[in-house]
Amino acid sequence: MREYKILFTGTTGAGKTTAIKAVSETAPVVTDVANTDSSIVKKQTTVGLDFGLLTLDNGDRIRLFGTPGQGRFSFLWSILAVNAIGMIILIDNSRPDPRADLKMYLDAFAKYLASIPCVIGVGRIDTNPHPNIDEYADLLALRNLPLPVIDVDVRQREDVILMIDMLLAQIEVNMMELGNA
Helix, strand or coil: CCEEEEEEEECCCCCHHHHHHHHCCCCCEEEEEECCCCCCCCCEEEEEEEEEEEECCCCCEEEEEECCCCHHHCHHHHHHHCCCCEEEEEEECCCCCHHHHHHHHHHHCHHHHCCCCEEEEEECCCCCCCCCHHHHHHHHHHCCCCCCEEEECCCCHHHHHHHHHHHHHHHHHHHHHHHHC
16 A cells, blocks of 8 residues: 645635545544634634545555645645655636636645646636636646646535546556656
8 A cells, every 4th residue: 555645725714624524544643723704704723733534445545735825834745745756736717817827826736836746727717717727728728737727626526536537647657757758
């Protein structure tokens, strides 16, 4: 059995904790506390990390880590990214400028994105259709980042599993390419 680490990141309220809860086979560890930031409309917010476990069909385990979304905890982002085999960036399309949110995370994790696969999951696109998936893809193309972008509902286990499967497929392709090099 091998163990791997996948990092979930994104703004406060994007669904990192919810995504990990949707797929973790154990009760996830969460470091949520009462929210005191009046600019954020949620009762609880993560101040440390979220952690869950997922066992693959072959017995390998994935450790799922979620970052806090608030910028004041950004010092934890790079600490939590160490040894990750992949990253999922969650974007909340109901925020005032979700493209700016994505840019911030692409910049914050630029050194990691140069070497590990990433999937962008956009939530709440059903109720907030702009920007659309194509606009996110255009933003990524301008940065020469060929990353998959999908519409997700992180409350749905299948959607979170799809993002993880997309990461694992990218990792497998990268390993095959290294084997042929």
